[in-house]
Each structure stands twice: as structure tokens, then as C-alpha cells.
Amino acid sequence: MTNCIEVKGLCRSFDGFALKDVSFTLPGGCIMGLIGENGAGKTTTLKCLLGTIRRDEGTVSLLGCDPWSQPRQAKAEVGVVLDDCFFHDSLRLKDISAILAPVFPSWDDGLFRDYLDKFQLPEKKTVKELSRGMKMKLSLAAALAHRPRLLILDEATAGLDPVVRDSILEELLSFVSDEEHAVLLSSHITGDLEKIADYITYLHRGKVILSGPKDEILERYGQVGCSAAQLAALEPELLTRVRRGEFGCHALVADRAAFQRVHPELPVEPVTLDDIMLFVGKGEAV
Numbered sequence: 001m002t003n004c005i006e007v008k009g010l011c012r013s014f015d016g017f018a019l020k021d022v023s024f025t026l027p028g029g030c031i032m033g034l035i036g037e038n039g040a041g042k043t044t045t046l047k048c049l050l051g052t053i054r055r056d057e058g059t060v061s062l063l064g065c066d067p068w069s070q071p072r073q074a075k076a077e078v079g080v081v082l083d084d085c086f087f088h089d090s091l092r093l094k095d096i097s098a099i100l101a102p103v104f105p106s107w108d109d110g111l112f113r114d115y116l117d118k119f120q121l122p123e124k125k126t127v128k129e130l131s132r133g134m135k136m137k138l139s140l141a142a143a144l145a146h147r148p149r150l151l152i153l154d155e156a157t158a159g160l161d162p163v164v165r166d167s168i169l170e171e172l173l174s175f176v177s178d179e180e181h182a183v184l185l186s187s188h189i190t191g192d193l194e195k196i197a198d199y200i201t202y203l204h205r206g207k208v209i210l211s212g213p214k215d216e217i218l219e220r221y222g223q224v225g226c227s228a229a230q231l232a233a234l235e236p237e238l239l240t241r242v243r244r245g246e247f248g249c250h251a252l253v254a255d256r257a258a259f260q261r262v263h264p265e266l267p268v269e270p271v272t273l274d275d276i277m278l279f280v281g282k283g284e285a286v
């Protein structure tokens with residue numbers, strides 16, 4: 001399995017914000033979810049990956065090419081879906097092929113029409129007549145119709161109902177059934193990522209605080225509910241973050257098995273990605 005994305009030591013600073021030493025790899029045949037609070041640097045990371053903004057330091061490889069120094073090669077096989085539909089409002093869906101075919105040498109008009117059909121997008125409609133969900137499906141149809149090997153999606157399912165989201169997720173899963181393909185998507189809907197992602201990268205204030213196989217993360221991490229007195233007696237090295245409430249405390253543990261060996265009397269509950277984000281965003285360091 002070759003890597004479709006390799007990012008090492010990526011840095012980019014703006015006034016008041018810095019993306020620091022971001023590194024991750026995405027193997028072929030896999031989906032990676034990029035998560036993080038508002039302003040954590042997800043879009044900035046994706047823009048650096050796509051070469052639409054310059055990076056200050058680090059290396060980026062998209063399908064073996066550097067998007068900044070080899071923009072054409074790097075982007076030829078990358079499909080991009082952003083949270084806004086980039087087609088002009090007055091455009092009819094049936095005219096989109098004529099515009100995109102000269103841009104993408106591998107554009108497949110038949111495939112584009114198949115997707116319009118599959119996503120129930122009427123060819124005669126103009127873009128302004130589409131709902132938000134339909135526009136997202138149109139963007140995905142256009143991204144897929146030039147037969148990319150890599151899909152990069154930024155908040156592409158935000159604001160969509162569960163049925164539309166589910167059909168988009170199914171499409172992404174079917175896309176990565178080819179081991180040469182991969183998907184990187186940023187999302188705040190962590191439940192969707194728990195369903196489809198193989199890897200998770202979690203950005204917090206411009207830094208990667210967690211990156212790895214999703215199942216390993218969810219198996220390794222856990223939470224312990226206890227009283228303030230019990231919490232005070234626990235070994236700090238076994239805990240990652242704590243949350244103190246009126247009715248008790250919760251501690252995030254990064255190694256459930258290690259904690260359980262030392263404290264078999266305290267049950268460790270499973271956590272979701274949202275739970276981990278709440279511990280990081282609202283909890284305290286130990």
C-alpha cells in the first residue's frame with residue numbers, strides 16, 4: 001500500500017495563528033478524517049496541501065508530487081470539494097461538462113451524467129435552483145468525474161441532512177474500495193468519521209495532538225468517572241486530561257489497559273471522538 005499523502009513538519013504562520021509541525025500520512029485505500037475545533041487550522045492545512053497557499057516550512061507530497069513546485073502534476077489526479085459550490089448560479093448542470101472537459105484531460109462526460117442521475121440532479125436545472133445538499137452532490141459529481149485518485153473535502157457535509165450525508169459517505173467508501181484511491185476530509189460531524197474513517201488526525205491550536213488509525217484511538221482511549229477525592233489519589237502519569245463537574249470528575253486515559261491493570265476497581269468507559277475533543281477543549285491538564 002503506497003501513501004497518497006505525506007506531510008512532514010508543515011508550518012504556516014499568520015498574524016495571531018500558527019500551524020506548527022503538522023505531520024501525517026494517508027495510505028492508499030483509506031479515508032482520513034481531519035478534526036479540530038473552529039480555527040484549529042484544518043482549512044489552512046488543506047490549503048497548504050493543495051498548494052493554494054504557501055507553506056513556511058515542511059514537505060508535502062500528494063500522489064508523489066509537491067503541490068507547490070509541481071502544481072499541475074500534483075493536482076491532475078486530485079478532486080476537491082469545498083464547503084461552497086464553486087459553479088456560477090446561472091449555469092445549467094448539462095453545460096458543466098463543456099466547461100470542465102478542457103480543464104481536466106481525464107474528464108469523463110458519461111461518468112458525470114451517471115453521477116447526476118445517481119444523485120438525482122436534473123440536468124435542466126441551473127445551479128441557483130439547487131438546494132445546499134444538491135449543490136454538494138454536484139460538487140462531488142464534478143470532483144469524481146475527472147477520475148481522481150485522491151479526494152480532498154473541506155466541511156463538505158456540513159449542514160446536510162443525515163440521508164444526503166449518508167449517500168455522500170457511501171460514495172466515499174466506494175471510492176476507496178480501489179487501493180490506489182484515498183480521501184482526506186475535514187469535518188465537525190465526528191459521528192460520520194467514526195462510521196467511515198480509517199485514520200483520524202486531530203488538530204488543536206495549529207498542532208497535531210493525535211494522528212493514527214481510528215480503531216486504535218477508540219480502543220486505546222477511555223474515560224473514568226470518579227469523585228474528586230478518588231481523582232486526587234490517581235497517578236497523574238495514567239491520566240491525559242480531567243474534567244471536574246458538580247457531581248463528580250471524569251479523567252481521560254490514553255491507555256485503558258494500563259490504567260485497568262493498576263486500578264481494576266475503577267471501570268474505564270469507551271470514548272467517542274467528541275468526548276476526546278471535549279476533554280481537550282474544556283478539560284484541564286493533569
Ligand SMILES: Nc1ncnc2c1ncn2[C@@H]1O[C@H](COP(=O)(O)OP(=O)(O)OP(=O)(O)O)[C@@H](O)[C@H]1O
Nearest residue numbers: 014015016017036037038039040041042043044045
Ligand atoms: N489568510 C489568512 N490571513 C490571516 N489569518 C488567517 C488566514 N487564513 C486563516 N487564518 C487564521 O488561521 C486560523 C485557522 O483558520 P482555519 O480556517 O484553518 O481553521 P479551521 O480549523 O478550518 O476552522 P473552522 O472549523 O472554523 O473552519 C484562524 O485563526 C484564522 O483566522
